[in-house]
Amino acid sequence: MTKVGLDTKTYRALFDEHYNLICNYLNSQTRDWELSQEIAQKTFVKLWEKREHISFTTSAKSYLFQSARNTLIDHFRARKNFATHSEAYTQQQEQVTEIAVADDGGLAVTERIAWAVDQLKPKTREIFLLNKQEGLTYEEIADYMKISKRTVEYNMKNALVRLRELLKDRI
């Protein structure tokens, strides 16, 4: 067991690196983005409160996922929705570690892709996200952006080429 004392800088680095990932993990469990952010914030506040005595038996990321999951269960208990939600969680209980890690794996890849998409040129990025995130067809994007469908396809291809460069050896 490795003892870790957290100073503000390390804590902030953990926040920068993992906060969004934790939010998305919680969102995958709750389908409630506002609640997910609230629970993620509580998770990080708890981490800070325990900073003097914290011990990571696994990586900091695994610890945060575990803590976020526990905080979520506590939240449901406190809201007296426990009866409704506990059944689902009990069913998941045995697979909890596997689920957390597996979901984390998928999310971490998605996060790297989101980072790469962020590096695209503004117009290309907008077109790519309208298709991949908002689910618009090329015709709908062309109509919305007042451009030709061919331009949409051209930008999608450019996006893919650039993403491949940016993600080389990263996924």
Add this chain to the structure above:
Amino acid sequence: MSRLEDKILDFIVAGRSVQSEPLDKDILNDPAFDQDLFDEYKQIWDLSDGLRDYKQANLDEAWQAIALEAAIEEEEKDEAKQVPLWRRLSIAASFLILIGSALYFFWPREDYITTPIAEVNTQVELPDGSVAELQPGSSIRFLKETKFLEDTARVVFLTGEAEFNVEPDPGKPFRVETELTSIDVLGTMFRYKVEGRYSEAENKEGLVEFGVKADGQKQIMNEGDVVKYPGEGKIEFIEWKPVPPPPPTNNIRLIDLIQVFGEKYYETLIMEPSVYRASGIVVKVNLNGDLESILQDLQQNENVQIEYGLYRGRTGYRQLSSISATDIGLSADYTYENFLAGKRFKTQEEINQETGYVEGEGYKEE
């Protein structure tokens, strides 16, 4: 991009790979067809569907809420005291107002576009597709679309600080000018900052030339190089020197490392049966790192060959790797049994002290 690659992209972007349609014959029969290239594009295309459920939280707002709730404001304030940013910003703003006013009155306005002074980080796409990311308080001026493209050079005038990602065009140099200095490029990415008479530039990709207008001083900048010009005198040139990665903390047998991996990250590492004999070989890694940095450490080992792949499991993606290695006579100082017994890894501080490594600087010279 080759014609074949273009056809592959057409196939994927049309959604035909998702529908598991067979590849067109003219693609498959092309002698240059590369299945790996196709798979890479298809993988990115498929994985990016994950963006549908992915959201980006507002980190600044979240941090403020957490800092308030956890009462960590005081410590942050203490740190902030060391950097009187407001003071520097106010001086910079005064200069910007002066420069801005001068430009306003003397620049021939009708042919130019001047961006509003950015309040937050702002991306501006230039007519040639180059992108300038303006820092708060900054602005650029450039010729309107047709004239910008027709001119013999692409010229942008900068006040403040911006990062440029320039579209390559060997026929048309790209030039960024400030009041006293300038940068000439062909296609590259760099950061350029001006505060009054002070200029500073950092080249991030490609090759650029920094110049002082008054005396004709020039400085070629390679990737990572930084120049500073105080407004008079000589250019200060800071050549980029790579900082070696931190030294590994432990020597460990591959088989033990894989078992520790399993305990720490629940990740599966597969050793190919044909190279299973390598399991007893000792490698150097920093066991304090996260999974990614440990895998990077492994790659730094001259005696290790490692391959990555993605395996789509029932519940998501898992990273898989195959490793082979050759014995170079290292002896292990940490084992899986040590891990189970709770023996801690050497800390980074301990190993840094042992090897004379300084964070961000590299190894101290004797």
